[in-house]
Amino acid sequence: MSSQPPPRRRRRKEARPKEILAAALTVFTERGFAATRVDDVASRAGVTKGTVYLYFPTKEELFKAVIRDALFPVIHAVEQHIAEAAGSTCAADLLRYIVQVFPSLAGTPAGAVIKLVIAEGGNFPDIASFYTTEVIRRMRKVLAAIIDGGVARGEFRPVEAPAAIMCLFGPAALTLLWQHSFAPYDDTPIDMESVCRTLSEVFIGGMLRRDGEP
Amino acid sequence: MSSQPPPRRRRRKEARPKEILAAALTVFTERGFAATRVDDVASRAGVTKGTVYLYFPTKEELFKAVIRDALFPVIHAVEQHIAEAAGSTCAADLLRYIVQVFPSLAGTPAGAVIKLVIAEGGNFPDIASFYTTEVIRRMRKVLAAIIDGGVARGEFRPVEAPAAIMCLFGPAALTLLWQHSFAPYDDTPIDMESVCRTLSEVFIGGMLRRDGEP
DNA sequence: GATTAGTGACTGACCGGTTAGTTATAACGC
């Protein structure tokens, strides 16, 4: 009859990592990497600190796992889509596709994680190195292929791919940081949507070779 | 006859603030705001922690003073130049002037401070708020006037100024962060110069109204 | 000798990571 008081501890080896990861994402997003206490992640996940360290060897490794969890599916999807569409689509449309992905990331774990890494990577070499090789390199490879291909085919004016990539990612990255860090103190709202639309029209439009150019 | 041993302590009320500010800039730049110890700033300035707190009430106020010191002269110069040139120069050239200022900031205190604020502003509301009102708002005002003017005069295609501003600052901001945080782990060098050149040619070029457009 | 710039030991709070001990649960024997 009387309902059992729920046991103070439960053994759920399979469910824990996911729950801890989800809790970590939330707390890291709210407070940043350096400022979150592993204790907070633990209590948010309904466990204690010791349990977190049972599944993840260090705070940094926990964060890397969060990065993997949030970004790898997105990167994989982009790589896949570009690989499939590359044959039948002009370079400008491939770039437009990628730029248009950013707004869809804005409110998601992926957006939050990108913001986190950009903001705090500088103080955590291990994380910066991980992110550079596992995320940036992969995205840059895709972008560089599209841009260089477009230039070679005469669709684009001659541009340096590395610089153009910065121009394509920079506005979205800054907007992400803006939303999180500065927007609360400002009155001019800026939405990712319109930034990426402008970028698409003006920058990608500006890359196209005009008629009669050499 | 015998030269006095130099006194172990010197009283130099006038010189201290500048020296502390210079030391703070160096250490903040190297380690970030959160990670620098006030003790390190002090010893770099040849002084002890107590002396730092004699001139600056908190670590955050010290950082705000560093921001003021590094950025206000630059902002003032830009405002001045634009105000003078506005009458006689087309909007595109005014934007080009501003974009071309970025590379000159790259290795300077101004560049370092911008990077610092972008990276760590999120975790320090007071600093983010200060930076938003004292730096961002001022720069945005200048930019918005140029862009809106260019659109109204028919020089530019119709673009939303806030979005265009993100597109103009984003690439430089990301490059700044890149140089500091990720470049060490990568093999593709990216220089501010070429990013800003590309931005000038492609983005500002892309804003110009083509012949025959409505 | 009065004033005050400058010192540095100290405090209180915080936090990543460790570990000895606890207990839910699975496995086994009957």
Add this chain to the structure above:
DNA sequence: GCGTTATAACTAACCGGTCAGTCACTAATC
């Protein structure tokens, strides 16, 4: 089914170290 034992998931208290900020004191200067 039911008791017994072995396993390992989980906890709680702790430790070592760090650091912003304070304050009683020291000495340079007027």
